[in-house]
Amino acid sequence: MSALEVLDVSVMRGDTRACKNVNLTVGNGETLALLGPSGSGKTSLLRAIAGIEPICGGSIKFDDIDLAGMDVARRGFGVMFQDLALFPNLDVAGNIGYPLRVRNVDKDQARATVSRLLEDVGLVGMEHRSVGELSGGERQRVALARALASDPRLLLLDEPLGSLDRLLRERLAVDLRRSLSSSGLASIVVTHDHDEAFLLADTVVLMREGSVVQQGTPADVWRAPADEWVSDFIGNPSATTVERCDGELLTPWGPVTSPGADRTVRLSVPPSAVTLDPDGEWSARVCAVRPNRDYLKIEVEGTDRAVLAVSSDEPVAVGTMVRLRVRVERLVLFDI
Amino acid sequence: MNFRTRVALAGLPALFAFMFVAWPLVAILKRGFVIDGSLDLGAIVDIFGSDRSRSLVTFTVVQAAVSTLATLIIGLPAAWSTSRPWWGASLVRSFMTTAFVLPTLVMALAFSTIFDRGLLPIVLSHAAFNVAVVVRIVGNAWAGIEPGTGDAARTLGASRFFAWRTVTLARLAPAIASSAILTFLFSLTSFGVVLVLGDYRQGTIETEIYRLSRTLQFDKAGALAVVQLFVVGAALSLSRRFSRNPVVDLTTVQTRQRAVGVVVPGLAALMGMCLVAIPLGTLACQVFFRRGQWTLNWWRALTSDELPLGVDPLASLGTSFHYAIAATFVAVVIGGATAFALAKASRGLRLLDGLLMLPLGVSAVTLGYGYLITFDEAPLRLRDFYYVVPLAHAAVAVPIVVWVLTPAIRGVAPGLREAAATLGATRAKVFWNIELSLVAPSLGVAAGFAAAISIGEFGATALLGRSGTATAPFAIGRLLSVPGETARLAAFGLALSLALSTTLLMLVIDKLTTLGIR
Numbered sequence: 001m002s003a004l005e006v007l008d009v010s011v012m013r014g015d016t017r018a019c020k021n022v023n024l025t026v027g028n029g030e031t032l033a034l035l036g037p038s039g040s041g042k043t044s045l046l047r048a049i050a051g052i053e054p055i056c057g058g059s060i061k062f063d064d065i066d067l068a069g070m071d072v073a074r075r076g077f078g079v080m081f082q083d084l085a086l087f088p089n090l091d092v093a094g095n096i097g098y099p100l101r102v103r104n105v106d107k108d109q110a111r112a113t114v115s116r117l118l119e120d121v122g123l124v125g126m127e128h129r130s131v132g133e134l135s136g137g138e139r140q141r142v143a144l145a146r147a148l149a150s151d152p153r154l155l156l157l158d159e160p161l162g163s164l165d166r167l168l169r170e171r172l173a174v175d176l177r178r179s180l181s182s183s184g185l186a187s188i189v190v191t192h193d194h195d196e197a198f199l200l201a202d203t204v205v206l207m208r209e210g211s212v213v214q215q216g217t218p219a220d221v222w223r224a225p226a227d228e229w230v231s232d233f234i235g236n237p238s239a240t241t242v243e244r245c246d247g248e249l250l251t252p253w254g255p256v257t258s259p260g261a262d263r264t265v266r267l268s269v270p271p272s273a274v275t276l277d278p279d280g281e282w283s284a285r286v287c288a289v290r291p292n293r294d295y296l297k298i299e300v301e302g303t304d305r306a307v308l309a310v311s312s313d314e315p316v317a318v319g320t321m322v323r324l325r326v327r328v329e330r331l332v333l334f335d336i
Numbered sequence: 337m338n339f340r341t342r343v344a345l346a347g348l349p350a351l352f353a354f355m356f357v358a359w360p361l362v363a364i365l366k367r368g369f370v371i372d373g374s375l376d377l378g379a380i381v382d383i384f385g386s387d388r389s390r391s392l393v394t395f396t397v398v399q400a401a402v403s404t405l406a407t408l409i410i411g412l413p414a415a416w417s418t419s420r421p422w423w424g425a426s427l428v429r430s431f432m433t434t435a436f437v438l439p440t441l442v443m444a445l446a447f448s449t450i451f452d453r454g455l456l457p458i459v460l461s462h463a464a465f466n467v468a469v470v471v472r473i474v475g476n477a478w479a480g481i482e483p484g485t486g487d488a489a490r491t492l493g494a495s496r497f498f499a500w501r502t503v504t505l506a507r508l509a510p511a512i513a514s515s516a517i518l519t520f521l522f523s524l525t526s527f528g529v530v531l532v533l534g535d536y537r538q539g540t541i542e543t544e545i546y547r548l549s550r551t552l553q554f555d556k557a558g559a560l561a562v563v564q565l566f567v568v569g570a571a572l573s574l575s576r577r578f579s580r581n582p583v584v585d586l587t588t589v590q591t592r593q594r595a596v597g598v599v600v601p602g603l604a605a606l607m608g609m610c611l612v613a614i615p616l617g618t619l620a621c622q623v624f625f626r627r628g629q630w631t632l633n634w635w636r637a638l639t640s641d642e643l644p645l646g647v648d649p650l651a652s653l654g655t656s657f658h659y660a661i662a663a664t665f666v667a668v669v670i671g672g673a674t675a676f677a678l679a680k681a682s683r684g685l686r687l688l689d690g691l692l693m694l695p696l697g698v699s700a701v702t703l704g705y706g707y708l709i710t711f712d713e714a715p716l717r718l719r720d721f722y723y724v725v726p727l728a729h730a731a732v733a734v735p736i737v738v739w740v741l742t743p744a745i746r747g748v749a750p751g752l753r754e755a756a757a758t759l760g761a762t763r764a765k766v767f768w769n770i771e772l773s774l775v776a777p778s779l780g781v782a783a784g785f786a787a788a789i790s791i792g793e794f795g796a797t798a799l800l801g802r803s804g805t806a807t808a809p810f811a812i813g814r815l816l817s818v819p820g821e822t823a824r825l826a827a828f829g830l831a832l833s834l835a836l837s838t839t840l841l842m843l844v845i846d847k848l849t850t851l852g853i854r
Contacts, residue, residue: 052487072490079491085484089507098502099492150492 003186008058011048018044020210026186033201034190041210042190078152082159084143086131093127099150117145155187194234239266252302254282266334273330280325346677353691360706368562379559396540403462403523411470414608417601419478428605434842435612436468439792440528442831446615457533466519467608477511479591525699527795634829646803652811663729663790671737679745696735700795728796733786744778784845
């Protein structure tokens with residue numbers, strides 16, 4: 001059964017509708033990622049669920065109880081804000097223990113809870129540090145611990161790995177994934193980073209200009225982006241226009257089997273769809289070789305200078321002709 | 337700037353601080369405690385023995401406390417309104433700052449057009465001055481609070497009030513304490529306001545020191561000055577428990593608060609604005625508008641030959657401007673050198689800072705009295721020196737100059753200095769081309785404040801001034817002490833000219849602030 005149900009919800013931001021008729025559900029123990037570029041309305045939706053922004057249409061239910069009119073403080077949702085919103089006048093323990101102080105939890109018990117939470121997020125012994133002197137990653141962890149300290153029914157995380165550098169993001173993302181699954185809570189993560197969304201979430205909801213454009217598991221979204229915009233946004237190479245003729249696509253790199261009616265379609269070829277293979281059906285000229293962490297990224301061009309990226313373990317000289325094997329099921333096609 | 341340069345830079349301010357702050361104050365203490373070469377607490381004990389003196393001290397403290405309370409009541413809503421983004425925020429800020437530097441006699445005269453002498457007008461005009469202190473200190477602190485922290489507290493289960501108390505109020509508390517302490521000090525040492533608006537029988541320590549000095553009872557005045565120093569010292573040391581050194585950041589911070597429209601902030605600021613605008617408006621009406629028509633009588637009064645002997649209003653305005661230029665020059669040089677030397681804190685230099693900040697707390701009248709007894713004998717018989725008045729003005733203005741300049745100097749990115757140095761600039765060139773030019777607008781602002789303070793200063797002037805060196809406030813003081821409609825009208829006219837000059841200065845400052853920094 002779903003814990004959180006968002007039904008046909010719209011949210012105003014100033015004079016514009018930041019969210020338009022959004023529907024989504026999150027079950028217990030499930031993590032949902034709201035993915036979209038900035039200004040797509042994902043933060044507004046999150047704040048509406050938290051009860052900070054009012055909704056102007058639809059309804060939000062938790063455990064089948066409508067949240068309309070329920071005060072922010074009584075919803076019991078743990079929120080981690082984009083700017084973290086740590087209290088600068090309180091130290092680490094004061095921040096994490098704030099929800100316990102609100103509930104008049106016994107001092108010793110609160111102290112124990114805080115140190116357990118600090119242990120969970122890997123900040124043992126940092127109780128009395130001022131939040132101003134923490135590093136970005138540490139601040140992030142304090143914010144997470146504080147959100148968890150309120151013993152929430154639902155976790156709402158707004159860009160939880162927001163401003164961190166890449167190395168730290170990757171490390172913290174793994175930690176966060178573990179925290180989320182071990183908590184057994186329903187959670188929503190807002191992010192603009194598709195890798196982060198796919199890593200953290202069981203379900204991904206793509207938002208564009210206030211509307212949901214696709215929702216599904218990460219694998220579904222990877223395999224079949226709903227449209228070209230989604231495909232671009234999740235990092236697929238830009239599409240080219242190709243003709244389908246007698247069950248074959250006539251691509252700039254060569255023909256490939258593709259059942260369906262004769263028509264013009266748009267084609268995006270993710271790197272995972274092609275491999276270098278002397279017996280491959282496509283041929284193209286190598287125009288650039290770029291080293292990546294553990295493979296080489298080879299860029300090849302077909303007719304019309306249409307460029308395609310392939311990964312390879314072996315170096316290839318620029319200017320040589322290569323043949324490519326295509327995995328048809330990985331090609332991404334859109335109707336025009 | 338390395339340590340050695342900073343110490344060298346601190347030399348001139350140190351000399352100034354010694355000559356014109358430390359020495360006069362030590363002289364006061366010596367005069368109060370040492371009689372005929374031996375320690376004698378008789379004069380001080382006498383003070384506490386007499387009913388009159390006891391009630392004097394009590395009244396001084398009580399009126400300061402009530403003034404502080406009134407200032408907070410009126411100032412906090414105004415501070416809140418300036419922390420919100422709306423078009424009036426900067427207007428309220430500039431308006432209240434102008435009120436802050438308005439000559440004390442002008443404000444006092446303005447209130448005297450509405451109220452009879454008594455505690456109420458004293459408290460209200462102290463509030464009119466010091467609302468600016470609350471607006472600046474608390475307003476800036478309020479503007480810096482991220483609204484997200486309030487939301488965060490709410491999502492963590494806090495009620496509206498609990499969230500406000502633990503997040504907003506907890507962070508405002510030091511700022512409120514700082515502004516209350518400063519207001520208390522300013523009210524404690526206020527002179528012109530009490531002289532004009534106070535009950536004839538009920539003065540404060542300040543007015544009593546003035547009365548005693550004027551009637552040449554220097555020993556009694558000295559004992560009272562010592563008491564004044566102790567009261568101020570006690571207030572300051574008490575304040576240390578609640579807050580750091582109170583500092584008014586005269587730059588304006590970018591607000592992070594959410595907009596709440598115009599009506600509510602407008603209403604919140606209204607009380608503070610009216611408190612200043614209504615009395616000044618009444619004063620202007622009384623000067624320009626008589627018996628239902630416009631009049632130039634005030635101008636005739638200024639040049640009238642019915643005025644008391646030795647009072648020439650127009651000449652005194654000239655003297656005021658002349659002194660303002662001199663005082664500004666000294667204050668900017670001394671305050672500027674101090675601010676640059678103190679840009680990075682170090683212990684010895686902090687002592688200098690503390691010394692130069694003393695005139696903020698010590699009253700101008702006490703300082704003036706100190707000058708009277710210190711510079712009384714050869715070789716430093718400065719009492720007769722034509723420029724002794726602007727020197728006292730400078731001593732009073734230096735703290736404000738340091739307030740204005742310090743954040744600006746600290747705001748110069750260290751990277752800029754290093755970048756200039758890697759491009760081959762010598763240290764002197766870096767200072768001249770980079771630091772000084774970046775700080776230039778703030779220097780202008782500081783100079784404006786110094787000039788405004790000098791133009792309006794009355795406490796030290798009242799003690800040190802003579803007919804030959806009469807400034808406009810001094811002349812107003814003289815005019816108020818004689819009966820007659822012409823003298824009164826001349827005083828009003830002179831007060832308005834002063835108010836106008838100060839306002840013009842503040843307009844220039846406002847332009848400079850928007851031109852340059854942050």
